[in-house]
Amino acid sequence: MPNDLDRIDLKMLRLLQNNGRLSNAELAQLVDVSAATCHRRTQRLFDDGYIKSVRAMVEPRKVDRGALVMVGVVLDRSTPESFDAFEKAVAKLNFVLDCNLVAGDFDYFLKIRVGDMADFNRIHGTQLIALPGVRQTRTFFVMKEVVDNAPLNF
């Protein structure tokens, strides 16, 4: 654990991670410092990049993104150019939540959110296998989300 964050900073990070809507006054009280100090410290957490952003977590089912799919991807060639082209193309697909280059049987792992299976099949046929350099994909439909996007523990 980094030592440029003291006990108070860490507590603030954890509290803000679990509730980004905490007012400065509330947060100050929770970590037992003055509002002024709390404000300064919070600002630093943002300015120094400890907090990348604050995001409202939207319920996927409420906006027609209730289906989660993991997809393993294998590319034709393992050249830097091939990887590069794939990554650039993937970054434009707005249904891709995660895209990770991995070591193992696949080249990439994708985490995808769509409305339903029919949606996915359409997207798979038109957009996924059409990505540059894709040799094969393996689809893992998620049948139950046990833990989804848990907050970071530190």
Place this chain on the structure above:
Amino acid sequence: MPNDLDRIDLKMLRLLQNNGRLSNAELAQLVDVSAATCHRRTQRLFDDGYIKSVRAMVEPRKVDRGALVMVGVVLDRSTPESFDAFEKAVAKLNFVLDCNLVAGDFDYFLKIRVGDMADFNRIHGTQLIALPGVRQTRTFFVMKEVVDNAPLNF
């Protein structure tokens, strides 16, 4: 897309998803309604569960969670009790960000954040293979995070 959200609600959701710290006044201006209306609508988005929470996104590398690993898990038996025991145990592991029951070659897929590979190896040996009913695991070290936790597009 659900029709209980009008154009303004959707815009508010997108804006709050990308910046959960927008003040009510700013948001009102961006979606072109009065502060009072904006306040009411935002409240509804929370009350009716469209926004599950607002979360500060902490930079993993800054808190010693720079390593990302995907793990496929196969259980010994495919009984409801077996699944149940596994899920209950996994939910307690604070380094597990995602845990999904999937259809395919694995039973579960885990997304895990740790400090580094050594960290993972220790955790793998002591905590992962010790989970109830685990027959085998397959580890995919993430070598490059192309897209991580992208906001929902709707």
Place this chain on the structure above:
DNA sequence: ATTATTTCGGAAGATTCTTCCATGCCCAAT
């Protein structure tokens, strides 16, 4: 056309933010 219902924006008191400044603390140099 009329009523009922809903949604809206203005206004204003209450709350909160944000900054300035003086104080206290720690540590190094004298």
Place this chain on the structure above:
DNA sequence: ATTGGGCATGGAAGAATCTTCCGAAATAAT
């Protein structure tokens, strides 16, 4: 031991914001 610089802190206060109330406008129902 004392001094002085550097830094983090809390109090205070003006500015900004939130939150609620209320009457008006829009919409839907009769």
